Structure formats: C-alpha cells, structure tokens
Amino acid sequence: MTRKGYYGEISIGTPAQKFNVIFDTGSSDVWVVSNKCQSDICDSHRKFDHHQSNSYNSEKDEDDDEDTLSVDYGTGSVQGHLGKDKVSLADGQIVIQEQVIADAYTLSRDFIGSPFHGIFGLGLAGLSSSQHDPPFLSMIEQNLVEQPVFSIYSQHNAGEIDFGGIDKDRFEGEISYVDNIDSSYWMMAIDSMEFEDQSFQDRKAIIDSGSTLIIMNKNDASLYHQSIPGAMSNGDGTWSFPCKNVNTLGPLTIKSGDTTLTIPADKLFLTPMSATSKNCLSGISDQEMETENSWILGDVFLKNFYTVCDTMKEE
Structure with missing residues (x-):
C-alpha cells in the first residue's frame, strides 16, 4: 500500500x-x-527545485554520476536524485x-491527487533505501533534540509529533515500554491478540504512522472478520460490515510481555462506506506480508495510544 496518514510542513533549502x-x-x-517530474501524477504537487537552493549539494557515486534513490512502498514507488540540503521543521x-x-x-500512479508532496521517514537506519x-x-547526531525519542499523538484529523521529548499532558497514567525487536522497523513482539472468539499467538507488529489501518496477512484478517456478523471482503484488501453490528462486539486486546493494550470495538472501524450506506469500513485490512506472522499497526491503532519511539530502548 502507498503511504497514507498524517502530514505536516517542512522546509528544504535556502531560501x-x-x-x-x-x-x-x-x-x-x-x-x-x-521539478523534473513532468507527468500528470506530479501536477497537483509542489515541486522542489534544487537549483534554487544555495545550500544544496548533489550526492555523487564513485563514477562521479548522480546517486539515485528507489523506494518501493508495496503498490507505490518513487525514484529520485539524491542530494544534501538543510531541512527545517517544527x-x-x-x-x-x-x-x-x-x-x-x-x-x-498511487500518488496521483495525494494532498502531500513527499515523505519524511522516521524508521530506523536499517530501512534506509539511500x-x-x-x-x-x-x-x-547534530544535538538538535533533548532526548533521543519522538512521541506521536494522533486523533481524528489532528495530531502532533514531539521530537526529543514526551508531552505528559497528552496521556494519563504511566508509559509502558516494550522492546523494539528489529533494526529497520519500530517492531514489537505480540504474545497474543484476542478478539471475540479468535486468538492469535506469537505475531510481530510494525508501528506505522504512514498507514491508516491495521494490516494483517490474508489468513489472519479472514479469521478476524469471521467474528463480525455480516463482514465481507471488498476485494481490494479492505473489509466492511454492517455498522449496527459494532455494538455487539467486544474489544481487541493485544498482549506484549507485561503490557496489555485494549482497543474498544467502536474504535475498530471507519466511517460508513458512503453517505447512504449502512456498511462501515473495517479498521482491519489484509495484504501479502513479507513474513506470514507480521502485522502493521497504522493509525487505527495509534490514535488509541500515545506512542513513544525511544532509540535508547532498542534491543
């Protein structure tokens, strides 16, 4: 799937x-x-002109040619020239x-009409395509943050990222930490996930602010939706079910070590499929995964928890 999620403003270059x-x-x-992209896909996007930045430097490979980047986001991909420049945010x-x-x-073409003009990756070094x-x-490394952490607070159509700290006004209680188990992704081990009569054991889950839904492999997503009366596959990886049935469902419970995370049923679906539809889009979708026991926890998960990514707590 292409990257979808919350976006914000950054500045590149001088000016x-x-x-x-x-x-x-x-x-x-x-x-x-x-600005070198001339296809209709780029027409609705702001374009970066590195020639207009006096702080830009091209990246060169050993043969003195421009280095390039190629990133595959599943069904979406980009290619570009690499360079170095000043990047400002906050x-x-x-x-x-x-x-x-x-x-x-x-x-x-997955990016055509998207409201954002690029991606600011917050994954770990092992995931860097460049x-x-x-x-x-x-x-x-440049001592720009007080602590080597960033924290994500997301709500419906709003959110913030705290770089270098934790905003204690955004949550109640204490933060429960789980180990990061990967050098590329922010990934945690899930001992068990319980939903209605289904129980999933020994899964791995990637925390992904660039995805909207919780994404499972096809078999797990099918078993999950068997517990929801009237649920059906939409044929594109997403699922839907009668909105009225939300009230009959219990929560989704995720256990990782000593930490138990609970998402109530009324947070596990999105708005109705259309203005006149009685079916709601499920917050769980499916796609082919690199490893069968892996899931992706997108915004349907994140908006229920204040999430801290701490580089000091990596395994």
Missing part, C-alpha cells in the same frame, strides 16, 4: 521551499517531488544540516 510530507515511521528516507525550531534527501522525478542516516538519527 526555504515548503512542502507537506507524511511523517512515516514505516520508512526511513526523505523525498519530495522534483516552525524552524529544528534545522537539520546536510540531510540526505531525494527529489523524486518518477512517482507511481543507505544514509534517516532524519531522526541526524537530529540526534
């Missing part, structure tokens, strides 16, 4: 060129649409020097 980007924990590269409170970025000259430091690692 600053502004772009709306997805802040995506499921990838580790920074790219924006290039209204200029954070300014990353010489961050490796790509200006994307080719985008797949083989360069992801931007949050650059922030840490």
